[in-house]
Amino acid sequence: MPDGRRQAGGWSRYTMSFAEWLYRYLIGGDLAGPKSSAYYPGPVKLQHLPMSVDERPEPRYGPDPGI
Numbered sequence: 001m002p003d004g005r006r007q008a009g010g011w012s013r014y015t016m017s018f019a020e021w022l023y024r025y026l027i028g029g030d031l032a033g034p035k036s037s038a039y040y041p042g043p044v045k046l047q048h049l050p051m052s053v054d055e056r057p058e059p060r061y062g063p064d065p066g067i
Contacts, residue, residue: 014031046061
């Protein structure tokens with residue numbers, strides 16, 4: 001809508017950089033607008049893709065939520 005309001009059940013725009021999105025994801029903050037947070041306990045598991053058939057990369061873990 002031109003005046004910035006949205007109807008119930010409509011879409012709204014929530015612009016942010018990838019770095020801000022990742023930070024909010026890690027701490028359990030709002031990701032797609034007000035009251036859209038999703039909290040997952042425990043650190044995020046990061047694992048590189050193997051560069052060869054025989055390689056088995058070690059997983060790394062991000063910070064605990066609520067840095």
